[in-house]
Amino acid sequence: MSFNQGVATKTGLGSRIRCVVVDDHALLRQGVRRLLEDEPDFEVVDEASNGTEALKMALQHRPDLVLMDIGMPGPSSFETARSIVKGCPQTKLVFLTMHEDEEYVVQALQAGAAGYLLKDTPAWKLISSLREVHQGGRCLSPELLGKLVDDFRSREDSHVRPRNSTLTPREREIMKLLAEGNTVRSIAGILGVSIKTVEAHKFNLMRKLDIHNKAQLVTCAIQKKIVKMPMPA
Numbered sequence: 031m032s033f034n035q036g037v038a039t040k041t042g043l044g045s046r047i048r049c050v051v052v053d054d055h056a057l058l059r060q061g062v063r064r065l066l067e068d069e070p071d072f073e074v075v076d077e078a079s080n081g082t083e084a085l086k087m088a089l090q091h092r093p094d095l096v097l098m099d100i101g102m103p104g105p106s107s108f109e110t111a112r113s114i115v116k117g118c119p120q121t122k123l124v125f126l127t128m129h130e131d132e133e134y135v136v137q138a139l140q141a142g143a144a145g146y147l148l149k150d151t152p153a154w155k156l157i158s159s160l161r162e163v164h165q166g167g168r169c170l171s172p173e174l175l176g177k178l179v180d181d182f183r184s185r186e187d188s189h190v191r192p193r194n195s196t197l198t199p200r201e202r203e204i205m206k207l208l209a210e211g212n213t214v215r216s217i218a219g220i221l222g223v224s225i226k227t228v229e230a231h232k233f234n235l236m237r238k239l240d241i242h243n244k245a246q247l248v249t250c251a252i253q254k255k256i257v258k259m260p261m262p263a
Contacts, residue, residue: 050093058099080104094121101129108140122163122164146169146174206257208247209251214228
C-alpha cells in the first residue's frame with residue numbers, strides 16, 4: 031500500500047479536508063492548489079486573491095481550512111482572519127507567507143490563526159502541518175519559533191519582569207487594547223480621549239516595562255494575563 035493510499039484509508043475520501051487558498055499571486059495559488067489536490071484527503075473548494083474575497087468564500091463554503099497570505103490588497107489580512115474566525119468558528123486558519131517578522135506572528139495568533147508557515151516550507155511539511163491543524167493542533171515554522179524563544183530568553187536574561195503594579199489602570203486598559211490589535215486612533219475613539227493622550231500612555235507603559243515593539247507588548251500582555259492567548263476551537 032502506498033503512502034497516499036494509506037492516508038486515504040485513514041481519513042476516508044468521504045471526509046476530505048476542504049480548503050480555500052488565498053493569495054494575490056495567481057501562480058502561487060495554482061501551485062498550492064495542485065499540491066493539495068495531489069493528496070487524496072484534501073480538496074480545494076475555492077480560491078481568493080484578497081481579504082474581501084477570502085471572507086466571502088469562507089462564509090459561502092464553510093471550509094475546514096483557509097490558507098492565507100499576508101500583505102494582500104484590500105483589508106488587512108489580520109482583520110480578515112478575525113472576521114473568518116468569528117463568522118466560521120469551525121474553520122481553521124493558517125497563514126502561509128514570506129514574512130518572518132515576529133510581530134506578524136504574534137498578530138496572526140492574536141487574530142485567531144492556528145498556524146503560521148513560511149512559503150519556503152517543504153511540501154511534505156506543509157501537508158503534514160495542515161493535517162495537524164485539521165486535527166485540532168497548531169503549527170509554526172521552526173525558525174519563527176526559535177526567534178520567539180530567543181526573544182523570551184533575552185527578556186528573562188535581562189531580568190526584565192513586567193509588574194502589573196507599575197502600570198496605572200488607564201495604562202493597563204490601553205495596553206490591552208493595543209495588544210488586541212487596535213490602533214492609537216481607534217483607542218482614542220473607544221476611550222473618548224485625544225490621540226496625544228493615548229500616545230503618552232503608550233509611551234509611558236512601554237518605557238516602564240522596557241518594551242520596544244508590538245510583538246513584545248503582546249507577549250507581555252499575555253504573560254501578565256492582561257489578554258488571553260486564543261485557544262484552538
